[in-house]
Amino acid sequence: MEFGPILRALLRNKLGIILIAVQIAFTMTVIVNAIYIINQRGELMSRPSGTDENNLFYIRSIGFGQNFNEETTVADDLARLRQTPGIVDATVINTVPVSNSGSSSAFLLEPGELASSVPSAIYYADHRSLNTMGLELVAGVDFTEADVLIRESSSNANADTVIITQALAEQLFPEGAQAAIGQVVYTPSDQAVRIIGVVRQLQAPWPLWEDIENSAIFPEIVIDGASLYLIRTEPGEQDRLMPMVEEMLGASNEQRILRQLRTMADTREESYRIDSVMTRILSIVIATLIFITAMGIVGLAVFSINRRRKQIGTRRALGATQGSILRHFLVENAIISGFGVLGGAVLTIAFNMFLVQTFNMPRIDWYYIPAGMLALLLVGQLAVVGPSRAASRITPALATRSV
Amino acid sequence: MFIYYVRLALLSYRRNPILSSLMVLAVAIGIGAYMVIFTLNYFMGGDPIPHKSSQLYHIQLDYGNPAFPDFDPPPQLTYIDTMALLDLTTDYPRTATSKFVGVVEPENQEIRPFSVSGRGNFSDFFTMFDIPFQYGSGWDRSADEGRQQVIVLSQELNEQLFGGADSVGETVHLHGYNFTVVGVLDNWTPVPKFYDVNNGPFDPIEEAYIPWHLIVSLRLDRAGNTNCWQAPEGDGFQAFLNAECAWIQFWVELQDRNAYEDYLNFINSYAAEQKSFGRLQQPVDKRLFDVNEWMIEQEVLPDETRILSALAAMLLAVCLLNTVGLLLSKFLGKAPEIGVRQALGAHKGSLFIQHVIEAGFIGALGGVLGLGVAALGLEGIKILMGDMIVSDWMHLNLTVVLVTIALAIVSTVIAGLYPIWRACNINPAIHLKLQ
Numbered sequence: 001m002e003f004g005p006i007l008r009a010l011l012r013n014k015l016g017i018i019l020i021a022v023q024i025a026f027t028m029t030v031i032v033n034a035i036y037i038i039n040q041r042g043e044l045m046s047r048p049s050g051t052d053e054n055n056l057f058y059i060r061s062i063g064f065g066q067n068f069n070e071e072t073t074v075a076d077d078l079a080r081l082r083q084t085p086g087i088v089d090a091t092v093i094n095t096v097p098v099s100n101s102g103s104s105s106a107f108l109l110e111p112g113e114l115a116s117s118v119p120s121a122i123y124y125a126d127h128r129s130l131n132t133m134g135l136e137l138v139a140g141v142d143f144t145e146a147d148v149l150i151r152e153s154s155s156n157a158n159a160d161t162v163i164i165t166q167a168l169a170e171q172l173f174p175e176g177a178q179a180a181i182g183q184v185v186y187t188p189s190d191q192a193v194r195i196i197g198v199v200r201q202l203q204a205p206w207p208l209w210e211d212i213e214n215s216a217i218f219p220e221i222v223i224d225g226a227s228l229y230l231i232r233t234e235p236g237e238q239d240r241l242m243p244m245v246e247e248m249l250g251a252s253n254e255q256r257i258l259r260q261l262r263t264m265a266d267t268r269e270e271s272y273r274i275d276s277v278m279t280r281i282l283s284i285v286i287a288t289l290i291f292i293t294a295m296g297i298v299g300l301a302v303f304s305i306n307r308r309r310k311q312i313g314t315r316r317a318l319g320a321t322q323g324s325i326l327r328h329f330l331v332e333n334a335i336i337s338g339f340g341v342l343g344g345a346v347l348t349i350a351f352n353m354f355l356v357q358t359f360n361m362p363r364i365d366w367y368y369i370p371a372g373m374l375a376l377l378l379v380g381q382l383a384v385v386g387p388s389r390a391a392s393r394i395t396p397a398l399a400t401r402s403v
Numbered sequence: 404m405f406i407y408y409v410r411l412a413l414l415s416y417r418r419n420p421i422l423s424s425l426m427v428l429a430v431a432i433g434i435g436a437y438m439v440i441f442t443l444n445y446f447m448g449g450d451p452i453p454h455k456s457s458q459l460y461h462i463q464l465d466y467g468n469p470a471f472p473d474f475d476p477p478p479q480l481t482y483i484d485t486m487a488l489l490d491l492t493t494d495y496p497r498t499a500t501s502k503f504v505g506v507v508e509p510e511n512q513e514i515r516p517f518s519v520s521g522r523g524n525f526s527d528f529f530t531m532f533d534i535p536f537q538y539g540s541g542w543d544r545s546a547d548e549g550r551q552q553v554i555v556l557s558q559e560l561n562e563q564l565f566g567g568a569d570s571v572g573e574t575v576h577l578h579g580y581n582f583t584v585v586g587v588l589d590n591w592t593p594v595p596k597f598y599d600v601n602n603g604p605f606d607p608i609e610e611a612y613i614p615w616h617l618i619v620s621l622r623l624d625r626a627g628n629t630n631c632w633q634a635p636e637g638d639g640f641q642a643f644l645n646a647e648c649a650w651i652q653f654w655v656e657l658q659d660r661n662a663y664e665d666y667l668n669f670i671n672s673y674a675a676e677q678k679s680f681g682r683l684q685q686p687v688d689k690r691l692f693d694v695n696e697w698m699i700e701q702e703v704l705p706d707e708t709r710i711l712s713a714l715a716a717m718l719l720a721v722c723l724l725n726t727v728g729l730l731l732s733k734f735l736g737k738a739p740e741i742g743v744r745q746a747l748g749a750h751k752g753s754l755f756i757q758h759v760i761e762a763g764f765i766g767a768l769g770g771v772l773g774l775g776v777a778a779l780g781l782e783g784i785k786i787l788m789g790d791m792i793v794s795d796w797m798h799l800n801l802t803v804v805l806v807t808i809a810l811a812i813v814s815t816v817i818a819g820l821y822p823i824w825r826a827c828n829i830n831p832a833i834h835l836k837l838q
Contacts, residue, residue: 023725188633292429304732306736
């Protein structure tokens with residue numbers, strides 16, 4: 001093929017080539033890293049919490065006035081909720097998974113052994129919490145009503161039984177979930193608690209926490225002025241039941257206000273909103289960049305073809321076919337883009353290293369680089385097809401005209 | 404002459420409308436995207452209280468337990484240290500502050516009781532942070548010490564409770580107690596919410612402010628971060644107060660270098676003394692942070708904006724490279740015209756100016772269009788973020804508008820320098836021959 005002449009013709013306009021190549025390199029850097037960030041955020045967002053999220057909603061009840069008795073109110077509310085047709089189960093809990101707010105502590109294998117402590121999110125909920133959240137027990141047993149401790153928020157004496165997640169169990173006892181059952185572990189204040197059950201999964205409330213799979217549920221109802229009810233409905237019943245529950249609880253006790261009637265799905269959406277916003281912004285950036293770069297390539301191609309109309313005409317007059325003219329410009333573009341994507345590969349990796357170092361992000365997978373290079377080569381070829389075809393249709397007669 | 408060159412630029416634009424529009428569009432998108440991120444950084448990472456930021460200091464103490472691996476010192480203070488510092492820091496304006504939630508029962512029976520987010524703080528809080536008042540004012544130090552039940556309302560809460568009227572002297576029933584209104588805040592949206600960055604740096608301000616001691620003495624429901632590194636000894640509220648649990652922010656105003664040195668000595672010797680008692684065992688690098696240092700230490704600017712800044716800079720680079728390439732082609736394509744002008748006696752200098760103006764003209768158009776792109780982009784981000792952060796501040800201000808247009812013109816002209824130089828160095832003879 002006429003590689004040599006194409007290259008020599010190209011070298012007559014070095015700056016033009018450098019400009020497009022650098023532009024392609026930057027475009028590739030942004031696009032490949034943006035796609036990598038999008039995929040990463042997507043992975044974060046798609047992790048399951050372990051709960052039956054689609055059928056869970058919650059509502060917060062805050063008591064006021066001197067006559068308000070939180071303990072009886074909670075018992076009364078839970079009884080009402082559990083009797084309501086369409087509601088599978090309900091529990092009173094300190095916080096909602098994935099809600100970004102909650103409590104954390106640690107478990108120790110020996111009292112005082114802080115150095116070997118394993119961090120964990122702490123949920124305080126009553127004995128119906130597993131069924132309400134839809135958690136799957138993989139070893140041991142569920143709580144019974146007798147396990148439940150009712151305490152003031154200022155008291156830090158915990159219940160003496162706990163159910164933990166499989167991930168936490170395996171960190172404490174490498175032999176696995178079954179080995180954890182019946183074991184006694186300690187809180188940082190050296191209180192002994194016995195592990196009675198292990199659930200497959202229950203995420204901590206903080207999406208960005210590195211120990212997100214470590215959670216523990218204590219069978220406790222904390223009396224602190226506000227109660228959070230987590231409610232699981234039959235599939236499809238949520239929309240009907242939410243306003244009904246608010247009305248029912250409101251009518252049953254006037255000495256309180258009800259707040260935050262929300263679905264777990266909304267909570268997840270909000271907790272991950274920054275990630276979905278980031279994803280959308282980056283998608284727009286990618287589309288814009290491809291458009292700009294492609295248009296730039298088209299513009300430059302049109303110009304360089306117009307400047308060479310006479311030469312093209314001469315080549316045609318000397319016997320070059322339309323196909324070979326078309327090929328000339330496609331190959332020319334491939335050479336320029338080739339330089340661009342080579343530079344782009346280096347720049348992409350450099351920028352990714354910056355991201356990894358500055359923001360603690362995992363390193364990019366190797367296949368992003370060749371995929372990005374191919375994609376940009378393709379964009380270049382597609383952009384230049386139109387102008388090249390126009391060039392191939394220049395008539396040989398043009399060679400004989402002077403202007 | 405200038406007008407003539409602008410007309411030439413316009414003519415030249417019309418000669419290659421598609422190519423020229425492409426350049427304008429590239430500049431607009433590059434500059435617009437960059438401006439969106441610039442605006443976010445300008446506010447989110449900016450100095451929230453420029454005239455005082457180097458006088459206001461947040462205190463951090465040597466908290467943590469050396470036995471806990473990787474324990475970051477919590478950015479707040481314990482009750483014990485707060486009480487000690489309050490007693491020892493009376494010479495300087497200072498405030499301890501923390502959040503609470505409470506139920507307000509309006510006098511008007513038609514309004515249902517509702518819950519408000521509140522803040523306990525000291526009288527100096529309002530003057531230290533230059534908080535504007537619509538009615539009344541804050542309370543004085545005697546109200547702090549006397550634990551007087553006074554309250555300052557946000558503009559919004561005042562609207563809700565008193566229809567926006569001057570409510571100074573009125574009573575608010577909060578958490579079962581009566582509080583007397585002493586002031587109503589004017590509209591105030593610090594971005595970031597620098598005085599409390601560890602409970603949501605872009606959250607709205609609190610709705611009610613009361614003397615801080617009341618949180619403890621009236622047993623209000625505390626809100627916000629609480630971080631313990633040692634379990635309380637014993638049970639009950641007093642045990643919690645005495646425990647190594649950090650939940651209070653402490654700010655002090657040090658107006659000059661002397662005050663700073665003086666206070667630094669004081670806080671260092673306090674820490675040393677406590678250490679000798681067996682507390683404060685985990686040393687920190689720094690105990691006094693001014694506002695900007697604190698914003699950086701607490702990483703207020705989200706990673707996302709920082710990543711987007713880098714990407715926006717590259718996007719701008721691509722757009723400018725695009726423009727350089729297109730300008731180069733365009734100017735080279737004008738070679739015959741330039742040849743004619745040179746032959747007719749145009750100086751290189753005037754050719755240069757002509758092309759600078761042509762490039763600047765494209766830049767200016769791109770800049771103006773870029774403003775539209777930026778406004779649209781910010782509006783889009785506002786919609787995407789929804790109610791997650793306070794976004795009233797998210798708009799183009801005059802600085803940003805001027806920076807945008809200047810950046811567009813300057814960068815296009817710089818981008819165009821090489822093409823301009825090439826255009827001015829065309830040998831007229833070649834092109835004249837062809838005519």
